[in-house]
Every structure is written in C-alpha cells, then in structure tokens.
Amino acid sequence: NPTSSPQQHATEAEIAAAAAWVRAEFPVKDYISAWKAEYTFQWLARLTNRYLHPGAKVLDFGSGPGDMAAFLARIGYSCVACDDLLDPWHLKDDNRRKILDFNQRAGVDFKVLTQDQPWPWTTPTFDLMLAHHVFEHIHDSPRPLLNLLAGCVKDNGLLLIAVPNA
Numbered sequence: 001n002p003t004s005s006p007q008q009h010a011t012e013a014e015i016a017a018a019a020a021w022v023r024a025e026f027p028v029k030d031y032i033s034a035w036k037a038e039y040t041f042q043w044l045a046r047l048t049n050r051y052l053h054p055g056a057k058v059l060d061f062g063s064g065p066g067d068m069a070a071f072l073a074r075i076g077y078s079c080v081a082c083d084d085l086l087d088p089w090h091l092k093d094d095n096r097r098k099i100l101d102f103n104q105r106a107g108v109d110f111k112v113l114t115q116d117q118p119w120p121w122t123t124p125t126f127d128l129m130l131a132h133h134v135f136e137h138i139h140d141s142p143r144p145l146l147n148l149l150a151g152c153v154k155d156n157g158l159l160l161i162a163v164p165n166a
Helices: 012-025 034-051 067-074 095-106 143-150
Strands: 057-061 080-085 111-114 126-132 151-162
Touching: 012 034, 012 067, 012 095, 034 067, 034 126, 067 080, 067 095, 067 126, 095 111, 126 143, 143 151
Parallel strands: 057 080, 057 126, 080 111, 126 151
Antiparallel strands: none
C-alpha cells in the first residue's frame, strides 16, 4: 500500500520499498531497469521530499506508463498521471489495460488524454507538475505547452522538467 502517514515524508526504507514494488509490479517485463529503480526514483524522492509537503498533489504530464507517478504515490504523494498512451508498445497486446490496472493498484489517478477533449485542469490544482523526458519530443515551440502546464500549478508550486543529456 502507499505510505499511510502523509504527515511525514517517506523514510529511506519506504523509498526503497516503493521502488522495489514499482519494479516488481510493473506489467511489462524489464521496462524498469535497475538503474531507474536505484537512481532515478531516488533522485525524484530527494527532490520531492525537499520541496513538497507530504501528501502534495502531483501531475505527471506525458507520464508514459505512469511508473514515476506510481513511485511517488507509493511514497505518499497524491498523483495524477496523464498520457495519450499511443506509443506502439502501449498498444501492443493488452499493455494499455495492464498499464491502467497497474496505476490503479499504485494509487494513481491516470487520465488518458486525447486530441479531441479539452484540457482537464483549468485552475491551479497541483503542487508539482512533472514532465520527465517529455519536452525532447516537442517539435515546435514548447511555450504553449509550458503556459498550459504552468497554469495548473498552484502559487509557489513547482515545474520539474527533465530532458535527457544528448
């Protein structure tokens, strides 16, 4: 179960247990590498524990299968993940359903976004908006997307944008 005491940040043991749970429970074998479980999740936990209050609301935009949001939910944050789930491997076999089931078990509210629906968040709702390895896929100016994402972050909230080092 996700961390049950949102009045305090997750301990190192809870962080390690959450990373292990996400890696073990993720429905696509070998998707989550040992590196991601040991380093990326630890990096994310250090940042969120430093800058967010326990139980803070997080939006993981362009979440792919939601593994980052699942990890954050397991350490006590209130997480929403959103993605179009249109990558070829998302559509293969029964992966899309498996991804949604995994996120539900992790305690993540997963929103599948489509081009024909309006943006679901029109007011500042989140303490953190995470875009992990999203912006390198934007071919035009990222300004409209940044404005949209910034608009759903509360005053004094954070935008956490990570892009790969080329």
